[in-house]
Amino acid sequence: MKEQKWIHEGLITESLPNGMFRVRLDNEDLILGYVSGKIRRSFIRILPGDRVKVEVSRYDSTKGRIIYRLRNKDSKDKKDSKDNKDSKDNKDSKDKKDSKDNKDSKDNKDSKD
DSSP: OOOOEEEEEEEEEEEETTTEEEEEETTSOEEEEEEOHHHHHTTOOOOTTOEEEEEEESSOTTEEEEEEEOOOOOHHHHHHHHHHHHHHHHHHHHHHHHHHHHHHHHHHHHHHO
8 A cells, every 4th residue: 555645835945955945834844845756857946935735754744755836826926016017007108208209309300391
């Protein structure tokens, strides 16, 4: 019979050598996580601050295998996307202003001729 494992979600807090990471699970436990072969083979980058799924053995709950890197959906990302939207709006208003200036300069050029 295959060993049963718990699957938890957590946050990478520290990067250690040899594909090992310090992971803070959602239940506030701090474990040592290592990268699974599938992630290593796919060249998936894992950095501190990433959310991951970790497979933890029932016999040793201090170590776990990182099996999946989750997409970040933090409030920080929402803030960044809002800032990007604001900068886009500023760019649009700047473009409108530039086109108006170009139109005015064109009118001045035509009146000089």
